[in-house]
Amino acid sequence: MARIIKFIKAYKDPGRFLVLSLLVFVTLFHAILLFPELAESSPDLNDNVFHYSLCVSMNGEIETGGAPLDHWVPYWCAGYPIFHYYQHFPHLMVVSAYQLLLKKVSMFFIYHLFIYLLLVLYPLIVYYSLRKMRLDSLPAAGAAVFSLAMSNINGYGLEIGSFTWRGQGLYAQLWATFLLPLALSSIYTTMNENKHYFRSVIFLFCLTLSQIQFGLMAILTSFLFLPCLKTASQTGSIRDLMDLDWGEIFKKFKRLTVILVFFSVAVAYLIVPMQMDSQYYTNGNYISPETTNSFGARYIITQFINGKLLDHGRWPIATALVIVGLLFSLGVRSPGNLWVAAGFIFWFLLYFGRPTWGLILDIIPFSSTLQLLRLISMVHFFSAILAGIGLMALYEKIKLKANWIAAFCLIILLLYPVFRERFLFLQLNNDWLRSNKISYQKEKQDLGSMLDAIKKAPPGRVYPGSRTNWGGNFKIGQTAVMYFLSEKEIPDIGFTPFSWALPADFSLNFTEWNPSHYDLFNVKYVLAEKGINFSSFIEEIKRYGRFRLYSVKTTGYFDLVESPIALYGDKDSIWNIMLLWMRSSLISKKQYISIFFDRDHHTGYQDYLTLKDRWSFWRSGKLKRSGDARNLFSMDDPLRTSQYPEATPGAVISEIAGKDRFSCKVKADKDCFLLFKMTYHPGWHAYIDGKEKDKVMLSPGMIGVKLNKGEHSVKFIYSAQKWKMPLFYIGMFSLLALFGWERKRKK
Amino acid sequence: MDNRIKYLGYILALIIIMMISIYFRSRDPVRPVYLSDLTPKVYYQQHGKLTMDRSISGNILAVNGFRYLKGIGTHAISSIEYQLNGRYRFLEGAVGIDDVAVNNGYKIEALIYADEKLIYRSGIMQGWSNPHYFRLNIAGKKVIKLVIDDGGDGTNSDHSDWLGIQALP
Numbered sequence A: 001m002a003r004i005i006k007f008i009k010a011y012k013d014p015g016r017f018l019v020l021s022l023l024v025f026v027t028l029f030h031a032i033l034l035f036p037e038l039a040e041s042s043p044d045l046n047d048n049v050f051h052y053s054l055c056v057s058m059n060g061e062i063e064t065g066g067a068p069l070d071h072w073v074p075y076w077c078a079g080y081p082i083f084h085y086y087q088h089f090p091h092l093m094v095v096s097a098y099q100l101l102l103k104k105v106s107m108f109f110i111y112h113l114f115i116y117l118l119l120v121l122y123p124l125i126v127y128y129s130l131r132k133m134r135l136d137s138l139p140a141a142g143a144a145v146f147s148l149a150m151s152n153i154n155g156y157g158l159e160i161g162s163f164t165w166r167g168q169g170l171y172a173q174l175w176a177t178f179l180l181p182l183a184l185s186s187i188y189t190t191m192n193e194n195k196h197y198f199r200s201v202i203f204l205f206c207l208t209l210s211q212i213q214f215g216l217m218a219i220l221t222s223f224l225f226l227p228c229l230k231t232a233s234q235t236g237s238i239r240d241l242m243d244l245d246w247g248e249i250f251k252k253f254k255r256l257t258v259i260l261v262f263f264s265v266a267v268a269y270l271i272v273p274m275q276m277d278s279q280y281y282t283n284g285n286y287i288s289p290e291t292t293n294s295f296g297a298r299y300i301i302t303q304f305i306n307g308k309l310l311d312h313g314r315w316p317i318a319t320a321l322v323i324v325g326l327l328f329s330l331g332v333r334s335p336g337n338l339w340v341a342a343g344f345i346f347w348f349l350l351y352f353g354r355p356t357w358g359l360i361l362d363i364i365p366f367s368s369t370l371q372l373l374r375l376i377s378m379v380h381f382f383s384a385i386l387a388g389i390g391l392m393a394l395y396e397k398i399k400l401k402a403n404w405i406a407a408f409c410l411i412i413l414l415l416y417p418v419f420r421e422r423f424l425f426l427q428l429n430n431d432w433l434r435s436n437k438i439s440y441q442k443e444k445q446d447l448g449s450m451l452d453a454i455k456k457a458p459p460g461r462v463y464p465g466s467r468t469n470w471g472g473n474f475k476i477g478q479t480a481v482m483y484f485l486s487e488k489e490i491p492d493i494g495f496t497p498f499s500w501a502l503p504a505d506f507s508l509n510f511t512e513w514n515p516s517h518y519d520l521f522n523v524k525y526v527l528a529e530k531g532i533n534f535s536s537f538i539e540e541i542k543r544y545g546r547f548r549l550y551s552v553k554t555t556g557y558f559d560l561v562e563s564p565i566a567l568y569g570d571k572d573s574i575w576n577i578m579l580l581w582m583r584s585s586l587i588s589k590k591q592y593i594s595i596f597f598d599r600d601h602h603t604g605y606q607d608y609l610t611l612k613d614r615w616s617f618w619r620s621g622k623l624k625r626s627g628d629a630r631n632l633f634s635m636d637d638p639l640r641t642s643q644y645p646e647a648t649p650g651a652v653i654s655e656i657a658g659k660d661r662f663s664c665k666v667k668a669d670k671d672c673f674l675l676f677k678m679t680y681h682p683g684w685h686a687y688i689d690g691k692e693k694d695k696v697m698l699s700p701g702m703i704g705v706k707l708n709k710g711e712h713s714v715k716f717i718y719s720a721q722k723w724k725m726p727l728f729y730i731g732m733f734s735l736l737a738l739f740g741w742e743r744k745r746k747k
Numbered sequence B: 001m002d003n004r005i006k007y008l009g010y011i012l013a014l015i016i017i018m019m020i021s022i023y024f025r026s027r028d029p030v031r032p033v034y035l036s037d038l039t040p041k042v043y044y045q046q047h048g049k050l051t052m053d054r055s056i057s058g059n060i061l062a063v064n065g066f067r068y069l070k071g072i073g074t075h076a077i078s079s080i081e082y083q084l085n086g087r088y089r090f091l092e093g094a095v096g097i098d099d100v101a102v103n104n105g106y107k108i109e110a111l112i113y114a115d116e117k118l119i120y121r122s123g124i125m126q127g128w129s130n131p132h133y134f135r136l137n138i139a140g141k142k143v144i145k146l147v148i149d150d151g152g153d154g155t156n157s158d159h160s161d162w163l164g165i166q167a168l169p
Helices: A002-010 A014-033 A035-039 A047-063 A089-100 A107-132 A137-146 A171-193 A197-210 A212-228 A238-242 A246-276 A289-293 A297-306 A317-331 A337-350 A354-363 A372-401 A404-456 A482-487 A515-520 A575-583 A724-746 B003-026 B099-104
Strands: A461-463 A523-529 A539-544 A547-551 A558-568 A591-596 A607-611 A616-619 A650-657 A661-668 A672-679 A684-688 A691-693 A696-698 A702-707 A710-718 B042-045 B061-063 B066-068 B071-075 B078-083 B090-097 B108-114 B117-125 B132-137 B143-149 B159-168
Touching (some): A014 A107, A047 A089, A047 A107, A047 A171, A089 A197, A107 A137, A107 A171, A137 A317, A137 A372, A171 A197, A171 A372, A197 A724, A212 A246, A246 A724, A289 A354, A317 A372, A372 A404, A404 A539, A558 A696, A558 A702, A575 A591, A591 A672, A661 A672, A672 A696, A684 A702, B061 B090, B066 B159, B071 B078, B090 B099, B090 B108, B108 B159, B117 B132
Parallel strands (some): A558 A591, A558 A607
Antiparallel strands (some): A523 A547, A539 A547, A558 A672, A607 A616, A650 A661, A661 A710, A684 A691, B042 B078, B078 B143, B090 B132, B108 B143
């Protein structure tokens, strides 16, 4: 003990020793306790399945010369061009590393290595970034210690559970979490010191490509740096807000504008195509309102006071330290403290969401597509800094009143309950993933053989149950069997990791005893375990251990159908009427609804419906609409199903299915529609007998094309949005130009 | 200028803006209102807690898969009274058995009274049936009472939802 004290005293300032100790401790804590995540290779069971499958898909595109940044991903919800709307940087990093290592290391390992490294290094990145933002080393080290130590009852925050095996698997958010402090500190430096423009733009660019919402949150946070920066006239206290140096603020605003202009040009290739096709991106009917709107002031304040926002499952140490840190930041004259306090207050208030702020939030760009629940990340980010400030304020106080040994003891005392709870969380995580791996090893061969058999069989989707029926308990260890399919590039109906595709919600209403639903989604195979009884149209093919593989007869990815009803609406209003259609006899009669988001009058239909909202509609078409709209439930049969007979328009002769190319030969006995059982999206192009034809959206959000009587050869090809690549090159050129300008400026 | 005077100025300006907005809001004509945004004058419910914009189990209001963000979650036997003071002409909405209880096979019946006079009777409802829609004339009616009865088979599993129910001018 005496030797340790002597060693510490060797440092002129015990504070330096404390900083070093805290950083070493937090790094080792995560490095050791997270190591099983890397070493065990246990099958995932959360969003990691989705992200890893995206890496596999992107890698396939690279290897086949496709479009890694905008391609068709067929695995879930009747397919969707996920990267057309979704950030791709985190997946690109895995695939690049995999290719750079000449495919010698498994992609699964690389994926988990990134998770491990990002988590282990994150506290150090927080420390580095805060130091760059002029925070003293002690509070910066305190913030680093708390950077992953938060524990929130609702999840999705900057906490270890958001990223670990037993948690939510928010891989893209992990990259964004890692890049957030780097981006903020770089922007802070640029605004203050008029340098490092290129670096700021690059960090913000990568952050946005990791998670768009984080990019937006970083930009909003940057505006807080304007009034809170130290100027010549400021002393750092809150009273100085009344005496702002407007000249200085204007200079900083100009620098921020330069960053944002170059950033906007660079990121346009993601945002512009996404916005242009936003009507084919839905928030989903099954997303809880709290996810998109947040919880409201009363709930959040109550949870904060109860400690469930920052200290769920333990003593509210972090909550108390945040309050201390906030009071200290507001009262003490320190240049680094004010923006931290402002940031916490701003994000805490914004996290109240729509129940409190209502339409005011619409001022924020893209706010309608944001998940306000995730604003907890910014609350956690600033809470960690405030907790660090609070911790070190207490340390300094005790050091002054007693001595540094007492102050050290106080820190250990305060951190112990926090890290004990985190330790238990990770210990359980590691126990579970080990036992999951053992279970997987036992059945790996059976599962592998079955999945291989499906891959070799004629193409079709697989139904492994859904999360709300037996599929939720159809597991290997703790991993549901449905999670293994997409990783093997097998399309399925059952696991719906996102809700953006128009038919996604309808796939959740897939009824396993209705043969029409199998046909609608081309579900050719059913995976189940022994003991589950199915209808007679589902035939068992083969047994693999306890697994059973069944087949169902469908018309394949194509079918010939009729469409007597034209429906005018939008992505939000079509839900209820589509659900009525899916439950009606029209689906088995092959009578589909043509859905139009435009305002043109389309001819050739027997019935025209125009939706006013989800609940009511006008009959006779929008051009002639008159009187009050009728409520869907005010009549027994709003679709007039009985007046349509069973359609027999012809047959599909043959089909060839690929990932983003499908073709078929059909024989139409009369004029009809060819149904292509894939999510409707403008990126699909239909070629009938070699000529491109207009598509139409058929219920419940699939692709159709009009066919004349006769035999036809049909091809569907998905291609990336035409603006994507030109905008990408313009963006890259602008980054190069900025780099060149800054180099020249330095010289 | 003295900082305190500046502070005072800001606070005064804020108060004036708030008073103006309250004044204009109070002059607004009658607008549609969801009953779930109002406080019932009085209510009785035999089981669970009356819940606004959620079913009594805390889920989104859903009847046969049709989901509503606004409405009232309740349970038979219940009676919910709203004092509308004759300001509205129509009462519109739907009613049904919440999806959490559809498999249990129990029945309910919904009734609506205006100033103690029965103006709507849904008939017996069971799970797996679409919401029952209504649009009722309530012009001049002061008190609206929403009743969920047990359908004659007791109150077991009678989770019921008043869906998107609103008073219209």
